Amino acid sequence: MNTISTLNNLIETLKDGQNGFADAAQDVPDADLKSLFLGYSQQRAQFAGELQGLVKSLGEDEPTDSGSLGGAIHRGWIDLKAALSTRDNHAILSECERGEDVAVAAYKKALEQKELPVNVIDIVQTQYATVKATHDHIRNLRDSLVAA
Secondary structure, three states: OOOOHHHHHHHHHHHHHHHHHHHHHHOOOHHHHHHHHHHHHHHHHHHHHHHHHHHHHHOOOOOOOOOOHHHHHHHOOOOOOHHHOOOHHHHHHHHHHHHHHHHHHHHHHHHHOOOHHHHHHHHHHHHHHHHHHHHHHHHHHHHHHHOO
C-alpha cells in the first residue's frame, strides 16, 4: 500500500469516527458524555484535515473527504444507532469503543507500512497515541458504569 492510500484509509476511518461520535453526542442522555463525544468528533475532524493536508503535499489533488462507503459496517459504528435508541450510556460507550477498536487497528496497520516518509510517520504516531488514549478512556468510562 502506498503512502497516499494509507493516509486516505486513515482519513476514512477518522471521518467514520467523526460521524459516529457526532451521532452519539446527539442522542446520549448524559450531558458530560454529550460534551465528550462532541469533542472527540471535532478531534477526528481535525486529524482528518491534517492528513488531508499531507495527502495534498504528496501531490494528490483530491484526498478522501468522507467516510468509507461501508463505513458503518466496516468501521464498527453500525450498532451505535441501536445503542442510541436505548439511550443507555453503557451500551453507547460499548459501541463507541467498538468503533475505536477499528481506529486503533487502522493506525497500527498504517504504522506497519515501511515506505511512509518520516514526517508522515511522526504525524500518524502522534495521532495514534491520541486515538489509543481516547479508546482507553471510553473503555474505562464504560467499565466504571459496570462497577457502579
